[in-house]
Amino acid sequence: MFSMNWFYGILTSLGLKQKKAKLLFLGLDNAGKTTLLYMLSDERLAQHQPTQYPTSEELSMGKIKFNAFDLGGHQIARRVWKDYYAKVDAVVYLVDASEKERFMESKKELDALLLDESLANVPFLVLGNKIDVSYAASEDELRYYLGLTGLNTGKSKVDLTETNIRPLELFMCSIVRKMGYGEGFEWLSQYIK
Numbered sequence: 691m692f693s694m695n696w697f698y699g700i701l702t703s704l705g706l707k708q709k710k711a712k713l714l715f716l717g718l719d720n721a722g723k724t725t726l727l728y729m730l731s732d733e734r735l736a737q738h739q740p741t742q743y744p745t746s747e748e749l750s751m752g753k754i755k756f757n758a759f760d761l762g763g764h765q766i767a768r769r770v771w772k773d774y775y776a777k778v779d780a781v782v783y784l785v786d787a788s789e790k791e792r793f794m795e796s797k798k799e800l801d802a803l804l805l806d807e808s809l810a811n812v813p814f815l816v817l818g819n820k821i822d823v824s825y826a827a828s829e830d831e832l833r834y835y836l837g838l839t840g841l842n843t844g845k846s847k848v849d850l851t852e853t854n855i856r857p858l859e860l861f862m863c864s865i866v867r868k869m870g871y872g873e874g875f876e877w878l879s880q881y882i883k
Contacts, residue, residue, distance in 0.1 A: 711882050713758045714774055716803065717784035718796050722819040722865045726784065727758055729865055758782075775808045779882050782874075783816045785832065787862065788823035793835040800836060804858075813857035813881040815874045822864040829862045836860070845873075847880050857881040 715723040748757055781803065785796050800816070803809060818832045833839050843857050859877055863870025 711756050711779040712777055713756055714771075714778050714781045715758060715784065716771060716781055716799075718786070718792055718799065720789070721784035721786045721796075722817075723784050725865045726782075726817075726819075726871065729868070730758070771803075772806075772808075775806065778809070778812055780813045780815065780878055781809065782878070783814060785816065785818050785836065786820050787818040787826040787832055788820045790825075790827060790835075793827075793832070797836050804856075811856060813878060814859075815878040816858070816860040817871055817874055818860060818862040819865055819871075821862045821870065822867050829860065832862070833860055845877055 715727060717723055783800055783803065785800075786792065804814065816836065816838065818827065818829065820826055827835070833842070838858070838860055842859050843855060845859055845861075848855075848857070857878075857880075859874070861870055861874035861877065863874065865871060
């Protein structure tokens with residue numbers, strides 16, 4: 691189980707104590723964006739209605755402030771994603787690993803984000819959520835269907851100063867079981883400037 695104190699401790703140990711960041715939580719509807727936002731905000735697990743309008747939460751952990759935006763994932767909501775790309779520090783892209791029939795749709799949206807020039811230097815944390823469901827895809831399977839094989843930078847810190855590679859990695863998680871996403875945020879925090 692990950693608590694806010696644990697999350698704060700990770701970020702502080704990585705030297706992000708005085709930083710502010712703008713994170714976008716993107717992905718198809720029902721992937722877990724709102725659940726993750728509230729889990730990080732107040733460790734509250736509840737049933738949420740589909741996000742109709744963009745919402746944001748300021749996550750304060752000590753002297754760190756994150757503005758996290760949940761923009762919704764239904765088709766109409768995806769049209770406004772571009773309006774939030776300015777000055778974004780990272781994208782957290784969620785995929786429901788148990789909805790294999792939607793992997794191609796999710797890949798299409800992720801590809802569009804990765805090709806968008808305004809996000810060219812932005813790190814991407816891809817979370818394969820709902821691994822607690824018995825028929826969820828494995829990490830290798832999800833990586834294959836999302837076309838991420840060979841594009842990932844690795845789960846450890848990679849020095850990107852000499853390369854023109856964007857930080858991009860897939861972490862499998864279960865938000866409701868509070869597992870996996872903490873490691874993803876730990877990885878992501880290394881690349882927030």
